[in-house]
Amino acid sequence: MGNKTPLFESHVESGGRMVDFGGWDMPVHYGSQLEEHHAVRRSAGMFDVSHMTVVDLTGSRSGEFLQRLLANDVAKLKTRGKALYSCMLAEDGGILDDLIVYFFDDNNYRMVVNAATREKDLEWIKEKAASFEVEVNERDDLAMIAVQGPRARETAAAVLPAHLREQALALRPFAGAACDDYFIARTGYTGEDGWEIILPAGLASKFWASLAKAGVVACGLGARDTLRLEAGMNLYGTDMDESTSPLESGLGWTIAWQDSEGGDRQFIGSAALREQKAAGIARKFVGLVLQDRGVLRGHQRILVDGEDDGITTSGTYSPTLECSIGMGRVPAATGSNCRVEIRGRRLAARVVKPPFVRNGKACIEL
């Protein structure tokens, strides 16, 4: 038996097809993954993401610590509740995890890291935090629900405690607000507007039920994967891991090389990244659109004329675009076309820059 989130019973009652996901019993879908996907693109869907690890950092040197720990720079966070996406790197520049960090105040930050990397991350963070005298608290007393879609905020606002509504609706993208026991942030993993709501575990199933009653469609991990892929968002352990650096994972934009004064930042892995950059990056991370019939999946061979082979890292059928899309690593010189080998056949694919879909609309020409 795996770990169970506070919403486990709710999923089973709603007919959730439960599967093991990184040691957690999670719903892959509740009947139709396609319908759940469309609900998020067209209206509003909700995901139980309580399996993710919430870590609170406390201490006067928290900011300084995070500037050392993370490849992105928390000094960019100036207003309360503001969020930043970052990679956490090993000394050799390999990605240990990707995460969201929220700024509460100079002494308090919150990180949300992946579920499958929980043990490794906590050990690493605690080890590095010791010399900064930063306290690291895992918050397993909390649940987390993502409400996503064009109608997500208005629908979810109606079921929030009344005194939170105004504050929640006023949040700008990538901003969050703590109020009483709730923490609400305008973030997500679908390419749609919406909120990620962190709340006490004991309140989760009631809140979930009232969202459902308000018409928010329960969505499983299956739809979460097709939505994030359409949105061109990487999945840790699939699109990148400890053997790949942000520079070859399409995440160069998340590296803060310099501080606000223009000085070179020194974070864990920065020296290795600078070396990689100076030597030139041999592989680039790209989006793929299959031109022939078939479905891209991870670990398929990519053939590029006159170059070495590449490899797909993710792939699926895109319910919004009604064709197959994927992501993968190819030689840096790869142009706009390639072929992907699927069961012995070499199918034509186009090389594009993700995202594929944002706010319900295609971002690429089909």
Next chain:
Amino acid sequence: MSEVPGDLRYTKDHEWLRQMEDGTVLTGITDHAQDALGDLVFVEVPTVGDKLLAGDACAVVESVKAASDVYCPIDAEITEVNDALADSPELINSDPYGEGWLMRIQPEDAEAVEALMSAEEYEELLQDED
């Protein structure tokens, strides 16, 4: 509980076979199989005229989540494939024993179909899997 029509034969790989009067056999995947796979989005069918042995991978059904092989249930020649699945793979989800049929085969040995599992035996297999 998934549907298991009494007049069909079944394999342990969750394929069904329907003996037709002209001696050919229609095949597809069972209600249990389509339900386990989830929403189907792509089907790769064999080429008409292919001669296959029992157990040969002959078709692929892909759901949003994953690809699964379909095996030829008996030694046979492929005589027709369901072309409608190219544009409407979801027919397998909505009507696995009807419009969602996969291929028509001509058995090498007319007795081979009868030797496969009955509906009762297949239901037992499903119960054991649960």
